[in-house]
Amino acid sequence: MVSRNVVFVCILFASTSIMSGGQQGFFSAWQHRVRVTSSQQPRWPVPVFSPSSGLVQLVRFDAIRQYTPAHATIWNIDGGKGVNLIPWYKTEVDINLPSFLEHSAPGSIDGPGDFSLLAKYRILAANEEHGAYSVSAGVAGTAPTGSHKNGTADGTISPTVFIGKGFGFFDVQSAASELLPTGHTKTIGRPIAWNTALQLNLRKYFWPEVEFNATFNRGGANDGKTQTFVSPGFEVSKIRLTSHETSRLGLIFGAGEQIAVTHYHAYNHALSFTSRFVF
Secondary structure, eight states, rough: HHHHHHHHHHHHHHHHHHHHHHHHHHHHHHHHHHHHHHSSSSSOOSSSSOOOOOOOOOEEEEEEEEEEETEEEEEEETTEEEEEEEEEETEEEEEEOEEEEEEOTOOOOOOOOOEEEEEEEEEEOOOOGGGGEEEEEEEEEOOOOOOSSOSSSSSEEEEEEEEEEEEEEEEEEEEEEEESSSSSSSOOOOOOEEEEEEOOBTTTTTEEEEEEEEEOSSSSTTTOOOOEEEEEEEEEEEEESSOOTOOOOOOEEEEEEEEEEEEEOOOEEEEEEEEEEEE
């Protein structure tokens, strides 16, 4: 009986060791893949409002306060952000949780927005030592999980192109996409979004920026109308959490404000606070 117990304990210990080693190997390989992928592109932070032209692995949380033409406010908690992962070389997958909308207008109902996913592939890239540029393509999709008109009436698919180019301490990142509804096209339309961010790196950590966020409505209730915001912002990127040279752990903080510059606009301005945990 004793010998059987000893054999059982030895087998259990060996199995646990193998599983532990397998998990360590899995995460070690994942982090190595992320480091290699990240080292082949510029080290620009993701802009406050616009998407990144490269690939990132981080957890992001935003809080946005919108001020509408009717003098009401809408708090957008989380901003539809979530977890960005690099599961394969040159590939990013984003899992974005529904934002929560809190309205000040009487009669408006608070509630969650839509759940979304993004698959993104980096086509070309070079870090600052080899040209400082990045070109990516992706497809985003949303599910109509929003309640009480806090989301879209149907699911959507959005093919997107991302480009970026650096010039010393200055960089330009731009992204263009078209929203393609899976239903209710007559009411939702097929709007085109074009976002461009101009960033400047000052003293390593400080990144002032200005963005141009435009939406060109095609079809739907706002057919033919264009909405454009000029969005100054500022980021601190990135604050390393360890001194180990291979560690990616770090924090990024930022803020910005969208200011409407076209006659048509869903809100006058929006103040955004963003935080990211890089891993």
